[in-house]
Amino acid sequence: MEDLSPDASVGPATRLVQHRYRPPADFEAPAPGVHKASTVFFPNVAAVRQREWKDKSAYTYGLHGTPTTFTLEARIATLEGGQHCVLAPSGLAAMALVDMAFLSAGDEVLLPDNAYGPGKSLAAAELARWGIAHRCYDPMRPDHLASLIGPATRLVWLEAAGSVTLEFPDVPALVAVVRQAQTARGPGARAIVTALDNTWGAGVAFVPFDLGVDISLQALTKYPSGGGDVLMGSVVTRDDALHRQLLLTHMRLGLGVGANDAEGVLRGLPSLLLRYHAQDRSTRALATWMAEQPGVARVLHPALPGSPGHAHWLRDARAAAALFSVVFDDAVGAAQVDAFCDRLRRFRLGYSWAGPVSLCMPYELGPMRELPGPHPARLVRLAVGLEDVADLQADLAQALTAVS
Structure with missing residues (x-):
């Protein structure tokens, strides 16, 4: 048994802060552990220089992931049929992350006219201040979307079902319109990214990537939490390059979620x-x-x-x-x-x-x-x-x- 006798060489405050006891490592229970951290300890300088958080192989700082958030990201990615996931403090923050990861001054984003209102307001106010234009299309008319896609179009949002009025669009047809426009631009042209607000579907009603989209977003506030007491969002993709771009923007913005909020969503997922x-x-x-x-x-x-x-x-x-x-x-x-x-x-x-x-x-x-x-x-x-x-x-x- 580990020696837990007081260390007489240090004072009582040090003994409390840097206590000798370490619990055994083989504990397992239905609920994942809740890990809270800003600081993460490194065993040596070599580890400081070698650890990589971007592939979830190690820990460097609480904002870049803990066992709790890595676990939640993996489960949300599985839920939606994706490969990669990043978490945001709310569904709207997740939308802002996608916008900021893929849009620059001079670009244009297209949104369905029945999209989530705050997401449209974000485009009309904040994105407009940064020189990013937006236009709205009729989600029930793929031909209308086709008529709006221009040289500056970089991101197309989709929503199924639409906010408040609940129209269910032909998502594959809308994605096909975007792909045709991309092909017409020729090789080497900047890609047009398709992003679906999948909060309504929640990964249960349909698999978003089977409908052809590049990115699926959820307000985990809704179904994954299920308790009406957590604010959180997620962005999922199958594409490695898109994920890396999202992850780097996520890091630069300093987006993070609280461990207890992550615990709340993890608790809601099984049901x-x-x-x-x-x-x-x-x-x-x-x-x-x-x-x-x-x-x-x-x-x-x-x-x-x-x-x-x-x-x-x-x-x-x-x-x-x-x-x-x-x-x-x-x-x-x-x-x-x-x-x-x-x-x-x-x-x-x-x-x-x-x-x-x-x-x-x-x-x-x-x-x-x-x-x-x-x-x-x-x-x-x-x-x-x-x-x-x-x-x-x-x-x-x-x-x-x-x-x-």
């Missing part, structure tokens, strides 16, 4: 598929019921026939997420829509989704879109949690009296 499919079933049941209610003009959900992109979803996906949006009749006024939201008790008013609690949020689509409409004027997005479906349906029923 991800169970939660995703359970919430999928509940959401389809509620969306189908809601579509039949008075005052409801339309329900938007990729698995429902008639929802935009339903045929693409049938071909490319095997599940759907916990979101559906309700478009009310024109006769329903804005005050009535607000009253519907305020009357809900099981659905709480709040942003985000994929947690255990069902959520509700009204939207005005006009300010969120750059392309001309028509856009639904009165829309409410509902995110279904893990409550009993009967209780959620009863809550919706009593709230609908506000719009009847």
Whole structure:
């Protein structure tokens, strides 16, 4: 047994800070260990000069990875069918990382008009200040995307399903448009990178790389965490060169995630598929019921026939997420829509989704879109949690009296 008797040659503070005890190394449990570090110790100067963190073969500094973050990155890459992953403090930070890794002054980025709002705002404000242009395309029209790709186009964002209105685009067709434009540029031309916001799919509904994209991004805040209590993002790729470019930008920006947040996502991953499919079933049941209610003009959900992109979803996906949006009749006024939201008790008013609690949020689509409409004027997005479906349906029923 190790000698743990006090070292009389040093003072009590030193004995506490540099204690002799080291736990045995063969501990294993279902939950990975939580390693917290800024400083990482090196055994000698040679190790300082030889260690390499970029390939996850060693540790140099807490910001560049710990056993906890390396483990989470490996599991997220596996979840999405990729090879490499980097973590960011939020989904939006992950978007900013992709933008900054691949865009320079004079470049252009193309975004679907129904993309995540803060990502569009990032392009319109910050990227514009740095001399990077952006334009929005209709994600349901590959020909429109083709018409916008120009010599300066360097990055094309995709989203499946679209934010709030949940259109499911023909991702392979959109990727094919980008590849055709790349081929037309000729050999040696700068590549056009395709990046998919896969938060909705979560690595469960479809494998993003099987649809042809270069990069898959998730807000791990949503399904991988599952608790509504963690902010984090990830960027996954199969391409070594793209990963290295992302990793170096990630390092220069000083992006890092907290060990306890990484622990929270690692704890959520084993139940991800169970939660995703359970919430999928509940959401389809509620969306189908809601579509039949008075005052409801339309329900938007990729698995429902008639929802935009339903045929693409049938071909490319095997599940759907916990979101559906309700478009009310024109006769329903804005005050009535607000009253519907305020009357809900099981659905709480709040942003985000994929947690255990069902959520509700009204939207005005006009300010969120750059392309001309028509856009639904009165829309409410509902995110279904893990409550009993009967209780959620009863809550919706009593709230609908506000719009009847």
